[in-house]
Amino acid sequence: MSIGVGYSRVELLHIADTVAREKSINKEDVIAAMEQAVQRAGRAKYGIEHDIRAEIDRKTGEIVLKRYRAVVEQTTEEEEAQQLTLKEAQRIKPDAVIGDFIVDVLPPVDFGRIAAQSAKQVIVQKVREAEREKQFEEFVDRAGEVVNGVVKRVDFGNLTVDLGRAEALLRRDELIQRETFKQGDRIRAYIYDVRKDPRGPQIFLSRTHPQFMAKLFMQEVPEIYDGIIEIKSVARDPGSRAKICVHTNDPTIDPVGSCVGMRGSRVQAVVTELQGEKVDIIPWTDDLASLVVAALKPADVVKVVLDEERNRIEAIVPDDQLSLAIGRRGQNVRLASMLLGLDIDIMTESQESERRMEEVKGRADLFKNALDIDDVIAHLLVAEGFAELEEVAYVPLEELMEIEGFDEEVAAELINRAQTFLEKEEQEFTNAQTKLGFSEDLLEVAGLSRAVVIKIAEQGVKTLDDLGDLATDELVEMAGDVTITAKEAEQAIMNARAHWFTDEQEEEAATAVATHV
Numbered sequence: 001m002s003i004g005v006g007y008s009r010v011e012l013l014h015i016a017d018t019v020a021r022e023k024s025i026n027k028e029d030v031i032a033a034m035e036q037a038v039q040r041a042g043r044a045k046y047g048i049e050h051d052i053r054a055e056i057d058r059k060t061g062e063i064v065l066k067r068y069r070a071v072v073e074q075t076t077e078e079e080e081a082q083q084l085t086l087k088e089a090q091r092i093k094p095d096a097v098i099g100d101f102i103v104d105v106l107p108p109v110d111f112g113r114i115a116a117q118s119a120k121q122v123i124v125q126k127v128r129e130a131e132r133e134k135q136f137e138e139f140v141d142r143a144g145e146v147v148n149g150v151v152k153r154v155d156f157g158n159l160t161v162d163l164g165r166a167e168a169l170l171r172r173d174e175l176i177q178r179e180t181f182k183q184g185d186r187i188r189a190y191i192y193d194v195r196k197d198p199r200g201p202q203i204f205l206s207r208t209h210p211q212f213m214a215k216l217f218m219q220e221v222p223e224i225y226d227g228i229i230e231i232k233s234v235a236r237d238p239g240s241r242a243k244i245c246v247h248t249n250d251p252t253i254d255p256v257g258s259c260v261g262m263r264g265s266r267v268q269a270v271v272t273e274l275q276g277e278k279v280d281i282i283p284w285t286d287d288l289a290s291l292v293v294a295a296l297k298p299a300d301v302v303k304v305v306l307d308e309e310r311n312r313i314e315a316i317v318p319d320d321q322l323s324l325a326i327g328r329r330g331q332n333v334r335l336a337s338m339l340l341g342l343d344i345d346i347m348t349e350s351q352e353s354e355r356r357m358e359e360v361k362g363r364a365d366l367f368k369n370a371l372d373i374d375d376v377i378a379h380l381l382v383a384e385g386f387a388e389l390e391e392v393a394y395v396p397l398e399e400l401m402e403i404e405g406f407d408e409e410v411a412a413e414l415i416n417r418a419q420t421f422l423e424k425e426e427q428e429f430t431n432a433q434t435k436l437g438f439s440e441d442l443l444e445v446a447g448l449s450r451a452v453v454i455k456i457a458e459q460g461v462k463t464l465d466d467l468g469d470l471a472t473d474e475l476v477e478m479a480g481d482v483t484i485t486a487k488e489a490e491q492a493i494m495n496a497r498a499h500w501f502t503d504e505q506e507e508e509a510a511t512a513v514a515t516h517v
Contacts, residue, residue: 013061019127025134031056033127038063046106049081065106071096135166136201140194146215147205151185161187161205168203176207176275177239188273190215207274208238216273217244220266221259229255232284235338239275243295243335247284256281282339288313292344295336299325302349312343319348363387371417380405381414393418429454438462448492451482467496 016034020027038054042065046052051068068082075083089096096102149161149168157172159181170189181187189205190212196202206212214231223229224246232245246255259281260267267279282294289304292313303316315333317325325346326333337344347355363386364378370389371378384403386392392400392414400411429450438457441464442448456478461467467475475489484492 013058025127030127031058033125038065042106047081051082052106063108065108067104067106069102069104071098071100071102073098132200136194136196139163139166139191139201139203143191143194144211144215146188146190146212146219148186148188149205151181151183151187154181154183159187161189163203166201166203168205170205170207174204174206174208176277179207179239179275208236210234210236210242213242213244213270213274213277213279216270217259217266220261220269223248223253223255223258228253229258230284233339233341235335236277237331237335239277241278241280241331241335242274243280243282243339245282245284245291245295245339256283288340291340292336295339296325296332296344296346299332301325303352312345313340314345314347314352316347316349316352319350322346322348367392370421371414373414373417377410377414389418389422393422432457436462439464442467445492445495449482449484452479452484455479455482464496464499468493468500 013031016027016030019025020030035054035056038056039052042052042054043050046067053066053068055064055066056062057064069084069089070082071086071089072083073086075085084092084102086096086098089100089102092102093100147163147168149163151159152162152167153160157175159170159175161168161170168189168191170187174189175181189207190209191203192206192209192211193204194201195204211234213236214234217231218224221229224231228250229246229248232247234242234244236242244259246259248255258266267281271277271279280297282291282297285291285294288306292304292315293301296315296317299317299321301315301317305314305316307314315325324332327335333344333346360379360382363382364375366389367373367378367381367386368375371392380403381392386395395415397408397411397415400406400414401408403411406414432454436454436457438453439462442453442457442462443450445464445467456467456475459478461470461478470478470493472486472490472493475493476484476486479489
């Protein structure tokens with residue numbers, strides 16, 4: 001393609017229109033590329049130091065070449081060809097002022113063979129850039145969609161997929177286990193990311209992404225597509241098993257039945273696409289305990305204990321159902337945890353009973369030692385739901401007197417002993433803080449008890465920075481006989497490190513907690 005050689009002005013616009021239509025890009029982008037090509041040729045003829053600009057009339061196709069010179073107080077040697085002093089400019093344009101441009105219309109460029117070839121290269125490059133930008137804009141809006149394509153190349157298990165208007169990459173780790181594709185195979189996948197790149201849009205596909213399964217259900221189940229049924233969450237172990245939670249506000253519709261379809265036709269279509277991946281469809285409910293019971297099917301859950309502070313759930317199952325609840329290699333409980341976004345601990349009834357007995361004994365021992373009372377009174381307090389000394393110290397006298405066998409004198413004495421013990425403990429802590437000299441900030445770190453703070457302060461950890469320098473296992477080891485879980489230690493270290501980072505860096509810092517950095 002050359003400009004000004006063999007083409008009339010009308011043909012020039014026709015060429016721009018044809019190229020725009022063939023490449024599915026804006027005609028204005030093609031004309032702008034032509035202008036840049038003419039501009040480049042003009043600078044080659046009149047000197048690259050000049051500010052040469054080309055304009056193509058959008059109606060007539062006429063090419064106009066102009067030189068621009070800025071009006072300044074004093075010209076500089078580097079930009080002398082692009083500047084005029086005010087005095088020089090006013091000779092050409094009497095009303096010129098500082099900041100104006102003096103525009104000279106130049107004779108049209110007579111393109112030679114080399115100039116025409118150069119102009120063609122510029123146009124081709126600019127058209128290609130516009131085409132890539134168009135592709136990026138098209139596919140960035142399609143992120144989150146399921147697309148069909150043809151395998152174009154296979155490189156070490158990674159697939160290059162032809163989507164028609166662009167190519168996409170499907171990495172080997174985004175393929176379902178044991179599935180293989182060869183050149184020419186048709187494939188369906190989920191667009192999970194689109195990135196801009198000088199070589200064109202980089203489109204990344206996945207067949208293991210949880211939303212791939214969700215989108216497949218949307219294609220197979222009209223009620224989901226129409227918004228009557230909502231997919232609340234999805235958890236997958238690609239190629240093996242998956243769980244999906246569905247919900248509807250229409251009481252006349254069974255969300256699970258709609259997803260299964262007549263004789264299982266709808267869910268079977270999804271299972272076939274996912275290479276036989278088994279799918280558990282679970283009805284959503286606002287009752288978290290009921291949701292846990294449903295998520296852990298096929299195991300029977302007899303009791304659910306919620307720990308809101310630690311964002312964990314304990315599911316109690318019969319002794320003979322432990323392996324079923326956990327699943328092969330922990331698959332069932334792992335998928336249930338992913339589905340609900342909560343950590344789920346599985347315990348048998350005997351384990352839960354044994355732990356409850358240990359907790360009762362521990363609380364009773366605490367009351368016996370701190371309040372100097374016998375075993376009977378200690379167990380009465382535990383049976384009434386008292387777990388901490390603070391609860392005894394600050395409970396209303398009348399409430400304590402309601403316990404069978406407690407009169408006013410006994411109740412008052414228990415409250416007095418509890419308050420005395422806590423006051424003594426507070427004084428001991430104040431003395432320890434004065435002696436060890438640790439920072440008050442340590443006491444405000446979530447996950448650290450006073451006992452742990454004293455333990456680590458005795459070993460030289462006295463500031464937030466000292467705590468932030470620790471690894472999780474170091475903190476657990478330093479706590480010694482004072483109980484702190486690995487998760488609590490990890491959270492404490494993250495909290496201590498928070499002041500080191502900006503908001504953008506905090507997420508990256510969280511990944512470094514388990515190792516000493």
